[in-house]
Amino acid sequence: MYRTHNCGELSRKDIGKEVILSGWIQKIRNLGSLFFIDIRDYFGVTQLIFSKKSVNKNFFLGKEFLIKVKGKVIERFSKNYNIPTGEIEISVSHIDLLNSSLSPPFTIENKTDGNEEIRMLYRYLDIRRDPIKNNLILRHNLALETRNFLSKNGFLEIETPVLINYTPEGARSFVVPSRTHINKFYTLAQSPQLFKQLLMIGGIDKYFQIVKCFRDEDSRSDRQIEFTQIDCEMSFVEVHDVLTFFEHFIKHIFKIIKNIQLDPFPCISYYDAIKMYGTDSPDIRFDIPFVELNDLVQKQDINLLKIQELVIGIKIKKCYNIHENDKMNCFLKKIENKNFFWIKYLYDRTLLYSDQNFLNKEIIKIFIKYFEANPGDLLFFSYGKKRKTREEFGKIRLKIADFLNLRNSKIFKPLWIKDLPLLEWEEKSKKYKSVHHPFTSPKEEDIHLLEKHPKKIRSKSYDLIINGIEIGSGSIRIHNKNVQNLIFKHLGLSKKEIESRFGFFVKAFEYGIPPHGGIAFGLDRLINILEGNQNIKNFIAFPKNNYGKDIMINAPSFLEKEKLKELHLR
Template sequence: MKRTNYCGDITASLLGTKQTLCGWVNSYRNHGGVLFIDVRDRSGICQVVVEPSKPFFAEASAVRNEYVVEVTGTVNRRIEGAVNKNMKTGEIEVVAEEFKVLNTSIPLPFDVDKSLSVAEEIRLKYRYLDLRNPHMYANLLLRHRIMQAARRYLDGQGFLEVETPILTRSTPEGARDYLVPSRVHHGEFYALPQSPQMFKQTLMASGIDRYFQLARCFRDEDLRADRQPEHTQIDMEMSFVTIDDIHEVVEGLMKEIFKTAGKDISVPFPKLSYHDAMEKYGSDKPDLRYSLEMKNVNDVFKNTGFKVFKEVLAAGGAIRALRGEKGAAYSRGHLDKLTELAKKNGAKGLVWLKVKDGALEGPSAKFFTPQEMSALKEAVSALDGDIILVGSDANLHTCQTFMGALRKELVKELPRQSEWAFAWITNFPLLEYIPEEDRWDAAHNPFTAPVEEDLPNLEKDPGSVRSYQFDLVLNGNELASGSVRNCRREVQERILALMKHSKEESARRFGMLLNALEAGAPPHGGIGLGLDRITALLAGEESIREVIAFPKTAQAVCPLTDSPNVVDDIQLKELGIEISKE
């Protein structure tokens, strides 16, 4: 290496030694003929002094920001008054004895140290400049350390790291596949894996027992603000395990990862059934840093004269209420916005009431009896100055969902009760009905096993069947999804049949796994943890794009490489593909 040390490692312990540094010019100053050049590399900044008597003074005087330089000199202590206590290298400077410009730089579209304030499209177009920002380097360093911690921990737990194919076949796993045409086999396609699901289950049938992989996953999903076409998950599968066994392994992994990031967390994590999560928080990924819960107030209004609530209850629907603290802060405009938020999430309307001098006030107050208002206040523990939001719908899930969206908004006004709030959400429904297609679909994963005692109802009442599916949530974010899998072909085929896959189609699309299941596959289960989201949370970032070296935009575009883009006609011809003009 040209250098003897990184810039950020030149400290007072090296006083009097000769050092060679390589890096970028972060800034330069001419103070009375003496040059002060801050040289930066990934470790930090070191101040270099170039005296006017040196033969390279003219060359050094010509440098500008982001020039690449090599400097050899002696480490001296800075003079009194020039020490910078905020820098690791703030006590010293390197007095240059040799100086060389290794490369120049054109004027850049933005200053590297200010890149975080630049429009994201520009940052991604010039990502090689954005990544020079120390903040971005720190994010990638954190990601690296998390990955290494995961590898060390899982190796210690007896896991074998196995790579699975990137070019595979198309299988339905909840999103559209990215397809790759075959040049050799015209009209046939590979698919990029949405997850290594079938391969890792096949590894269990192969006797590998414990597998993991830092797996790249590809999903052609509808665009969202914080979604990427490709992401990385810490993927694992285990044989002869229960849900509790999987949870224990993952809790140990999370403790190790958080320790690596300088954070301490407590295990085991609390468990919450899907039913209770939806009933209390209106979400299957509740933010449990806040204690606010939704309340079932069906009984409060069981004899109501209010037409809307009466009709909802007659249809077997749900009425739920939330308490908003510090009600005086809720202006009419704010309440209108909350109403619009509820409607956006499926509500037909929203009842709101303010508690003032012990009574309830609001546009709907006239429809309720004193007994109903008193019981409502008691149900949500409302105090003077609070507001009460009441939602209703003939469909329980719809009511829970829009009230959950309101809870997510209300907690923004509340103090957090903890920094990190983990929870396992368990016993998701196995299936959900798709009315427009007259079929059932996997609520999470088509290979999840049903709860054994619910198996007799699989064909009779599919919607009632619980599964061994579970999610790990943290601060309102889904970090991981996993399950105990089907290890018997017969059960797996019954589930695929409810999804309208015939035996022939199931064999064609899932033959590899189905054949493995009937050849002595052990009971097994696993999980995939989102590396990008874990890193973003630990780095304090809102977007996972801040912890991915080369991400796509929210429109699934890469400004750096200008992709996706057209390809040459000759490439299409080799693949036997013609682009439709329509």
């Protein structure tokens, strides 16, 4: 028997019991005649106490050695109320060494000295630490709760193929050579998109899958080349149905996993998001939308600004402290944007402002009056071409929020963004591409714009943004074959390309396709934001690094010539 109890369950009620524990040595404290050892397993930590006399002189123990001990539960003299077993310890009568260990390359404790690279190289050791272990437990609980919730609401979990044919979905695909079909390739699925639509055609009413997806993109802190989606699809729905149900789902997850009650989710259009925040993923934890000032600068005849395509500004209420003047000045100097200026309205009612040639006290007073600024307020402005100005000012807005600590990771503000553009122009290929994917339905009232104004067509799409991060994305799908063919045409696909890539799917349109739509949530991102973390790698058991490499197993790697020959690649 390796254990009668685990290392996290013994307490005062067990005092006097003879027990057997097994686990790894986390700490050793040598007090001369006595040894104290903290032994750790998946469930927790228990302190052991034994005398030198009870151990063989040649018996060496070190950190991360795996031991089995027998002993009696006794009351601990110096109690540790921070852990469940902190009121007891084990008076050890016998120790067995189950396995020795090399000295670990970093401290296996909650606060470790290991950097990310070394911890990824020895990920199996990193998983022994509570922060990573608990993240994996949280991931399990989230997946379990997702399955339970969707199943209870009539969704059927169905697996779809991973090895598929190439279809353009916006990102590069990983290709897999076929040994038996010479010069032919599979691709790894970027998503189950077509298959879940085929399931709707097959009469499945509601589908879901917690699924691995693959995209040959650059990795970063919030994106991996292989990732997990909560993938869902529903028949006989419109945008409102999908948004209502999945708002309920996300609220349920936050309540069950974190005991957080979310407010109702506001919903704005893509165009309003760009206009108000300069991004399609706005962070609304701080209520600072852009204010357009073109009418004001025209009316007041402000020389440089009145000739600009766009002038915008924001006001931040009573956040400026005179004692932090040096910090603020240093921050403002770091904002590299020549079409940017600011005004400080100090508590003593004096004004400080950017060193811009066109600014003077009269112009400053115009802005102070327009914004109804009070002492302590800060005003920021940007001007120039519409698209670039909004985009750059959106980034500045976030920098300001970070500097002023306006982004509290314990506050959650979800937001639906809907009516995204259906198509966007790709300069490199000189043709249109889908913003979401080619199967996204356009809004019926915009279909007439296809011939002359494709960029103006809005789609029946929606993104869920939480604290400035895209957590989910979906759309109502096309269920009319004529509309689908029109979209293919405007994407520049020939009949031959349509047949080779989507022939099976187009054929399915001949057999009564129902109206349907769905959404996919990034499981890794959802967990990451629930915990207020900055790196999704902390919630993946064996992640890739920011170069898409698994440095622990050394993947990707070269193949031997014989293997390449077998795959007809040489």
